[in-house]
Amino acid sequence: MQPSEQKNLVSVVVPCYNQGIYLRETVLSVLESTYRPLEVIIVNDGSKDDSLQLARALAEEFPEVRVIDQDNGGVSKARNTGIEASNGSIILPLDGDDLISSDYIAAAVEVLKSQPSVKVVYSKGVKFDDSGEKSWNLKPFSRHQLALDNMIFCSALFRKVDWLKAGKYSVEMRYMGREDWEFWIKMLKDGGEVVQLPFIGFYYRLTPNSKRKKTSSAAIKRERIAFMNSKHAAFFARELNGPLRFRRSWSKPYNTMLKWLGLF
Structure with a gap:
């Protein structure tokens, strides 16, 4: 049975x-938020530590916090598990080592409530480690740029119904x-x-030990691109004149040249 959805409740899903x-x-960065009501759902994804x-x-x-324990299935499964168990109409995924500002949720919810045409709200961001903060210049959103690379970090707010x-x-x-x-391509490709x-x-x-470093080999990149082309062929055809290529920035000119030559 699915939990009943509460219109103004924000569910923060924390895969760990x-x-x-x-x-x-x-x-604590979530609980320090100026926004209420909210719930925090921690999904322990088969951790081997404490x-x-x-x-x-x-x-x-903290009464706002709930815990779900599952066998290790990866971050997508953990996010889905948490969202499926959530009670809120608005979702914020937040990985178990990242932070948000106290005003982030309130400002994002105000946009989602006042602008029904908006599907995704995020903010500016910074990267940080023990040595301090590092600037992070995110490219402006467009569907064409989204076809080439991601400019929306994972911790944006969206409606559960759109997920x-x-x-x-x-x-x-x-x-x-x-x-x-x-x-984000699935969420936004059609508007x-x-x-x-x-x-x-x-x-x-x-x-x-970031996952991004572990998935940066050429073989994994090729597997990822093949998967994305198989799922979103029409989107890439519209935005890139053909499939996403290994050298992503070359995708549209390369596809256009092949079509001009009658080879594609």
Whole structure:
């Protein structure tokens, strides 16, 4: 049975895999939000550290926090699990080591409530580690640029109904990486506006074991591009005049040249 949806409730879904050392800081950044009502759903994705124990301690301490424990299935599965169990009409995914500002949720919800045509709201962001903050220049959103690369970090706010219409996060991408990029394509390829808030609301933690580094080999990139072309061929044809290529920035000129030569 699906939980009943509460119109003004924001559900913050926190997948956690071996991020126990950061988990409390992440959850506190949510609970310090100026927005209410909200709930925090921590999805322990088969962690081998003390993440589950720490998550349960947070749930004991704070009534807004719930914990779901599942076998390791990857971040897409963990996000889907948390959203499926959520009670809110608005979703914010937040990885177990990242942070948000106290005013981020309130400002994003105001946009979603006042502008029905907007599907996704995010903010400016910074990257950080123990040495301090590092600037992060996100490109402006357009569907053409989204076909080439992602400019919306994973922790944007969206309506639960749009997640469902998009077909949820793709669990098939577990070992390919860039699941958030493919999800935004699913969410936005057929329309919907995107708003970036004019302040820093998201803090992306740089860690030595980031998944992005593990999924950057040429073989994995080729697998990822093949998957995305198989799922979104019409979108890439519209925006890039053909499929996404390994050298992504060359996609549209290369496809256009092949068509001009009658080879594609």
